[in-house]
Amino acid sequence: MTITRPDLSVFETVESEVRSYCRGWPTVFDRAQGAHMYDEDGHAYLDFFAGAGTLNYGHNNPVLKRALIDYIERDGVTHGLDMSTTAKRTFLETFQETILKPRDMNHKVMFPGPTGTNAVEAALKLARKVKGRESIVSFTNAFHGMSLGSLAVTGNAFKRAGAGVPLVHSTLMPFDSYLDGRTPDFLWFERLLEDSGSGLSKPAAVIVETVQGEGGVNVAAAEWLRALADLCHRHDMLLIVDDIQMGCGRTGGFFSFEEAGIQPDIITLSKSIGGYGLPLALTLFKPGLDIWEPGEHNGTFRGNNPAFVTATAALETYWNDAQTEKQTLTRGEQVEPVLRAIADEHPEDVADVRGRGLVWGMELRHEGRATAVARRAFELGLLIETSGPESEVVKLLPPLTIPPEELDEGLRTLARAVRETT
Template sequence: MTITQPDLSVFETLESEVRSYCRGWPTVFDRAQGSKMYDEDGHEYLDFFAGAGSLNYGHNNPVLKRALIDYLERDGVVHGLDMSTTAKRAFLETFQETILRPRDLPYKVMFPGPTGTNAVESALKLARKVKGRESIVSFTNAFHGMSLGSLAVTGNAFKRAGAGIPLVHGTPMPFDNYLDGQTPDFIWFERLLADSGSGLNQPAAVIVETVQGEGGINVARAEWLRQLADVCKRWDMLLIVDDIQMGCGRTGGFFSFEEAGIVPDIVTVSKSISGYGLPMSLCLFKPELDIWEPGEHNGTFRGNNPAFVTAAAALSAYWADGEMEKQTLARGEQVEQALRAIRAEHPEATREYRGRGLVWGLEMTTPDHASKIARRAFDLGLLVETSGPESEVVKLLPALTISPDELDEGLRILARAIRETV
């Protein structure tokens, strides 16, 4: 692909140095539809990034766009804080009928604010309020958000350092297979809990991702998650599942914990819950935990009514018949086969591939190879990002609605980028 040098002057002179994605993809995007994005010069890119998991149904999904346009054209309420609106009612009813009741999940629904870290902060606050304790246990290589409470349970040293103050009341434990199977699961955790001299304050809760996205696509086994749920029950700790990136069907089922057969006490959801990339997040919790005082946790933008509209449309269109889960798992097998072939072709350059549904990672033996592969993929018309503590993993996060042909095309581009890079 021949790309003329874009005019980036206003971004470079006026926008903060904190910007990141635009450095790896140095072009100016203009429009997007489905699994494709187009820059202002008309160059086409296959999107295996999907708004960091916020666009599970693709860009400008026509079903969701129609619902949104109709709502706006009739002057539907856009900003409503936590007032009752027809849009919120439609979402809550659809969410209950399509998602919660079929799974026999009893959750109350809280709208904590527009982003994932808002949901995590509310989950941590609620757990501490319910249990009357401060300590929260998280896991190695976890990522839960960029606000202070979320950073305290995040593992990445670079992101934690940005806080500028001590991050307290969080204790990390080894994630599944962190010790390469050399130590029985949870033996260290339970030893600390049992020993009054360990220095571990009795935790209020444990927060976990079933698949660590930013941490390098580390996949927790179903049996490990079941053991974790059992540890939490026996030691009187709440179990919080952070489903912000892996929920809304990313791993197959609507919730990523469904495969393990567990029912977390609290679940955080964001990113693709609106379906359209509109800011929205949920904190779900068992009814007996709903001890909030009115207004005790609030936020100006917790009532994003356009997001309620697209969220309800997404649930009705894609989650009423069970076909989305089957399609996602089938597409996942397609990705796995391609990564298996790449691994066989480059046994010395690649360490392993791992994933579930339509989230996959290819770990490189040399960390900077992943970034070089992502840059070469961009030159060839494919958007992929990296993850892991040293950005050593090429991360694949295509839309759940991607066609088999588009998926094949992107995987061929990825294979070529790897071949030409390593």
């Protein structure tokens, strides 16, 4: 595809240097539908990024769009803080009946603010309040957000450095397979907990992603997650699962931890919970943990009513039966052999292929190679991002609703991009 460099002058002169995604995709997008985005010159791009996992149901999903338009046209409440509204009531009732009850979950629902990092901040604050302790344990290569509390439990050195102040009251432990299986799981962690001379303050909670998306698509085994849940229970620590990117069906089940058969004490959701790309975040927790005082944690935009509307429509459309989960797993089975074939074709370049459901990563050996592949893919009409501490992993996050033929098209484009950057 031939791309004429667009006029980016206003972005370069007025917008902050902090902008990032637009640097890898130097065009001006104008429209989007399904698994495609279109720039202002009419070029089509197959989207294997999906708003960093915010658009699990695709761009401008027609069912969700209709619900949103109908709500706006009848002058439904747009901004309501945490006031009771019909949109919020319908969402809570639908979420309880469609998601919580079928999974034997009685978690309370908190609206902490519009983004994932708001949900994480609320989870950390609540865990400390409940247990009366300051320390939180997180894991190597974790990513939990860009505000100070979330950064303190994030592993990436570049992102942590942006805080400008010491990030304290957190301790990092090895994620699953971080030590390549040379040490039994949680040996170090448990030894520190049991030794009064270890210097580790007893943690209030442990926060974990079942699949580390930004960390490089590192997949925790179900056995590892069950062992972690058991460790938390035995040592009186709350288990927080950050399901902001991997929840809402990304790995198959609605929650990414379902495969492991665990029920976390606290769960954070954002990104695709709103369905349509509208900001919404939830912090879920077991009822006994709900010791908040009214207004103790609040925010101006913690009740996004248009997002309640599209979130409800998404739940009703995609989660009343097991079809979405089955389709996602089937699409994952479509992706994996193609990525492994690429790895077999380029053994000197591809170090590993890993993923679950419709999140996949292909780790490349040489510095800058993954970035080069993503750049070439863009030139060929495919949007993919990189992840991992050195941006060494090509990361695939296509919409869950992507048709199989479009998924095949994107995978062929990826294979070509790898081939043409050797």
